[in-house]
Amino acid sequence: MGDLFAHLAHGFTVALSVQNILLCFVGCLLGTLIGVLPGIGPIATIAILLPMTFGFPPESALIMVAGIYYGAQYGSSTTAILMSIPGEASSTVTCLDGHEMAKRGRAGTALGIAAIGSFFAGTVATVFVAALAIPLTSVALSFGPAEYFSLMLMGLVFAAALARGSMFHALISIMVGVLLSTVGPDLMTAQLRMTFGVPQLADGFNFAILGMGLFGIGEILRNLEQSTSREVLKSTIGRLLPGREDLRRSFWPMVRGTALGGSLGILPGNGAVLGAFASYTIEKKVARNPKEFGYGAIEGVAGPESANNAGAQTSFIPLLTLGLPPNSVMAIMIGAMTIHGIVPGPQVINSNPELFWGLIASMWIGNLMLLVINLPMISIWVKLLTVPYRLLFPAIILFCCIGVYSLSGSTVDVLILAAFGLIGYTMWKFGFEPAPLLLGVVLGSRMEEALRQALIISRGDFSTFVTRPISAVLLTVTVFLILIVALPEIRKRREKIFVEEED
Amino acid sequence: MTDAIRIRAPKRFYAGLVLIGICLFVFWANHGMTLGTPRMMGPAMFPRILAVMIGISGAVLVLLSLNFDGEKLERFSIRGPFFVTLSIIAFSLTIRSMGMAVAGMLALTLSGFATPEARPREVLIFAAVMTVLSILLFHYFLGMSVKILDIPGTGIEF
Structure with a gap:
């Protein structure tokens, strides 16, 4: 325990330098600013703002990116409450009761309790992350290539199972992503693969460009096609600070939400998404007055928002300890780390302790800032919601272009950005999500490396993956997961056939 | 069947x-x-x-x-992807040789027409304002090394 606080204290001395506090603040502010713009989710926000952080030293840059992430998440809760437009999957739940509260003139209280719940969850989760970091890192260090491969496989299958839409489609997206990761030099012979003589591809695709293309540009192309009518809340915001009664009703939902979101967030797949849904379901079950849910129950905002934020925080655990990003936001974080020359993984805690503990400490500071920035500035965010999309998207395109160009001053990279924008749009048309693809790209080359190393060690014997106990357990979980998700889908399809045949 | x-x-x-x-x-x-x-x-x-x-x-x-029966493939729209892609290509072709003033202006104007709601005058005014703002932000504030304006043959260069 003493160690834990010593480490956290060390982290705070890093995070509390004037420059880092300022960057965390600017990050939160910009993150909220972009995240609150309708139609721009957290992933797109980070992708757009990422280039601004390149000029700073690694720990400052990551602290700023983390700040952007928290800000963007809070921004998407704001649009969920005020306009019933969720910026990301996990704030879909907030729309239900948050927007109902807003319609009843209690928008301020909903936003207030969302901020307070997030802060509470963030505080608990920060300590949790710090406490789990060292034991998990030592577990990770005992992993060989076979275990790593199975773990990544499990993570990808989890992510596919939790993705929107069909699991089969998500798995295909992931495979295409992994395939894209093989573009560039071969890991052992350095022979160039599928680069077609384009020198900019000699190092493979850059995640940051891919992310900006698929999410930044791709989302714009999607939005341009959908109707642009957006209803901004007409009624007043009302008082921000929740009253004593509201706080009393929200306390236990916040605690339960934090526990749920925090523990699901550690899963190597995108577990954090489940947190908000699980929390809403439980609150509805235990509520004294379940009929209020769907009509502006404050518990339905406090619980899921806490779960959301706790999950956002603990999803850093697989990234920091194993070097495996559990979702596409963390995939972009890896992009940010590699740009600064840091290879994410269990060695970071020893090789870059400032970065590691500084980042953890900045989580808490970031949460505090959200509370401080957002509550007083809500009226400004509300005004932003009224900016028409026809003005927004050209500016986003320009920012993406400048961002990509600033990476390495390459104009070919800018063209790759355009290509991935079109790829993202085409995928959407065919019913595929881009998020699993990005995850596949990030994990792909490390999976190949682990696979090849494991097979060299086992002299080409594939049974190494099932005879090593940890790897066998991970693979069993993976198979079970596929069965659990796939069986109902197949059964549904068979039922459909029977129905058709009866006709 | x-x-x-x-x-x-x-x-x-x-x-x-x-x-x-x-x-x-x-x-x-x-x-x-x-x-x-x-x-x-x-x-x-x-x-x-x-x-x-x-x-x-x-x-x-x-x-x-x-x-099995399933969804139809929706029509791909032309206008949005066309103008957006064109604007990015225009940016990439001009940024190095002519600088941010030209590249930014082109990218903003062309992409502005990606939506049928575009109003030509508004697009131009907005493009000019945003170009100036982004030069201030990226060149002066964030210290990015990128030319502001360079029109070949005229000697105009910043």
Whole structure:
């Protein structure tokens, strides 16, 4: 325990330098600013703002990116409450009761309790992350290539199972992503693969460009096609600070939400998404007055928002300890780390302790800032919601272009950005999500490396993956997961056939 | 089910075809590379395994689309993707030679017309304002090393 606080204290001395506090603040502010713009989710926000952080030293840059992430998440809760437009999957739940509260003139209280719940969850989760970091890192260090491969496989299958839409489609997206990761030099012979003589591809695709293309540009192309009518809340915001009664009703939902979101967030797949849904379901079950849910129950905002934020925080655990990003936001974080020359993984805690503990400490500071920035500035965010999309998207395109160009001053990279924008749009048309693809790209080359190393060690014997106990357990979980998700889908399809045949 | 083969789920069918295409493309792009053995995998092994898996998935989608009803493939819109892509290409062609003033102006103006709601005067005014703002932000505030304006042949250069 003493160690834990010593480490956290060390982290705070890093995070509390004037420059880092300022960057965390600017990050939160910009993150909220972009995240609150309708139609721009957290992933797109980070992708757009990422280039601004390149000029700073690694720990400052990551602290700023983390700040952007928290800000963007809070921004998407704001649009969920005020306009019933969720910026990301996990704030879909907030729309239900948050927007109902807003319609009843209690928008301020909903936003207030969302901020307070997030802060509470963030505080608990920060300590949790710090406490789990060292034991998990030592577990990770005992992993060989076979275990790593199975773990990544499990993570990808989890992510596919939790993705929107069909699991089969998500798995295909992931495979295409992994395939894209093989573009560039071969890991052992350095022979160039599928680069077609384009020198900019000699190092493979850059995640940051891919992310900006698929999410930044791709989302714009999607939005341009959908109707642009957006209803901004007409009624007043009302008082921000929740009253004593509201706080009393929200306390236990916040605690339960934090526990749920925090523990699901550690899963190597995108577990954090489940947190908000699980929390809403439980609150509805235990509520004294379940009929209020769907009509502006404050518990339905406090619980899921806490779960959301706790999950956002603990999803850093697989990234920091194993070097495996559990979702596409963390995939972009890896992009940010590699740009600064840091290879994410269990060695970071020893090789870059400032970065590691500084980042953890900045989580808490970031949460505090959200509370401080957002509550007083809500009226400004509300005004932003009224900016028409026809003005927004050209500016986003320009920012993406400048961002990509600033990476390495390459104009070919800018063209790759355009290509991935079109790829993202085409995928959407065919019913595929881009998020699993990005995850596949990030994990792909490390999976190949682990696979090849494991097979060299086992002299080409594939049974190494099932005879090593940890790897066998991970693979069993993976198979079970596929069965659990796939069986109902197949059964549904068979039922459909029977129905058709009866006709 | 006795009639001739019919595409019952166009969206799935074409997605499957694209995937099979990707598979064939990878085989073509990697020809001549060492495949290796499981014990010592060569550079072509991993991409090819994936290509086969993607190709099989594509075939499954095609088969499903022939046997079960599914969604139609929605029309691809032309205007949005056309102007957005054009604006990014214009940016990439002009940023190095002519600087941010030209590249930014072009990108903002062209992309502004990607929506049918575009109002020409508003697009131009907004593009000018945003170009100035982004030069201030990226060049002066963030210290990015990028030319502001350079029109070849006139000697104008910042």
